[in-house]
Amino acid sequence: MPTRLKDVAARAGVSIKTVSNVVNGFVHVAPDTRARVQAAIDALGYVPNPAARRLRGGGSGVIALAVPDLRSPYFAELAGLIVRAAEWRGWTVLIEQTDGRDLGAGLRRHSIDGLILSPVGIDSTAVCADGLPTVLLGERTVDGPADHVAVDGAAAAADATRHLLRLGHRRVAAIGAPDHPSTVIRAQRLAGFCAALADSGFPADPALIVPVSGMHLADGAAAMAQLLDQAGQPPDAVFCFTDPLALGAIRTCAERGLDVPGDIAIIGFDGIEEGRFSTPSLSTIAPDTERIAQFAVDLLAERLGGGPAATAPPREICVDHRLVARESTLGRSY
Incomplete structure (x- = not known):
């Protein structure tokens, strides 16, 4: 027979209600009690029954995740x-790609309980005003x-820039500056850069800050070419606002016969897996994406739990976040 809540409760020495609170992600459980319940869940292989939970809660068991690209x-x-x-909670996730467009009408066509949204290019206030329980992702706001x-x-972004400065670079460029006012994420990274x-006594040179319309490999390659083609002294280091921008910039440097990091050091932002395997391997700022995902789902569960x-x-x-320093800034001898 499948493991039941009462089996977990008996093993952990707590009430069934306490086990339910842990399973549903409610915060008002003591850390040691939560750990004991989780150990019992793991030991017994307990898996929540999504059908039963939907019947109890009256929801569809479906949430939406909306990301820009x-x-x-x-x-x-x-x-x-x-x-x-979400699967651990018995939820199904409907994934929407927004591309900066309003998604209110599209979401109302589906029976979803809540939304996790990365609101790049979207008016998140309007989405939240629709009454749907929502968790926002992205750079910090107030x-x-x-x-x-x-x-x-x-x-x-400041950590990435200071890393380049500590290595002795002084003409530090930025690829990925916002090309329109709504790109809050890029504006915050530019501010940190x-x-x-400024704190190090080397004010940013506007000629070394390149806006881009997209955040992909080709955009980084084109922006790096722009930096190298403009009159004056080229940069000796570049902070790219995403890892794909950085990988594109590295490609342009290779095509121009420039060594990374010998001629130009490059660091990205995202911590994507591909950066470990590029040549050279990519230095990057790595957000804790596992915790971002877990917090997002847990917060939504609390909103839906009453x-x-x-x-x-x-x-x-x-x-x-953490700074991951690799060959694109440190060289191959690190």
């Missing part, structure tokens, strides 16, 4: 992690309209 390795990886976290799981984009340069969490003010969770 599934061609992006970062969003593809994040989507996989969110699907995995007083947002919904629960928000974020990375401090300005601080992360400029702040780190009780005080369902009506609490919007919460802001800032997830850690």
Whole structure:
């Protein structure tokens, strides 16, 4: 017979209600109790019954994940992690690619319980006003309209820039600056880049900041060519606002006969798996995507679970990032 809540409760020495609270991600459980229940779940192989949970909660058991572009390795990886976290709760995930378009009408065609949204180029206030429980992803904001799981984009960009400065680079360029006002994520990364340069006594040179319309390999390659073709001294290092931009920039350098990092050091932002296997391997800022996915699903579960969490003010969770230094800045001898 399948393992039941009462079996888990008996093994952990807690009530069935406590096990239910842990399974549903409610925060009001003591850490040691949560750990004991989770150990019992793992030991017994307990899997929530999605049909029973839908009957109890009256929901569809389907949530939506809306991201700007599934061609992006970062969003593809994040989507996989969110699907995995949702499956544990018995949820099905409907994935939408927004491409900057309004998705309100499209979502209403589906019977979904909640939404996880990366609102690049979208008015998230309008989406949240529709009444659908929503968790926003993206760079850190203040007083947002919904629960928000974020990375401090300005601080992360500053870390990348300081890494280049510590290696002795002084003409540091940026690829990926915003080309229109709504790109908040890129604006925050640009702010962190400029702040780190200013703090080190090397103000940003506007000629070395290249806006792009897209964030893909070809955009990075074209932006790097623009930097190399303009009059004046070329940069000795480049901070790219995504890893695909950085990989495209590395390709242009190779085509021009330039060594990375001997002639130009390059660092990206995303921590995608492809960066480990490029030549040279790519230095990057890696957000903790596993925690982003888990927090997003957990926050949505709390909103859908009723009780005080369902009506609490919007919460802001800032997830850690780390600097991963590889060959594209350190060279092959590191």
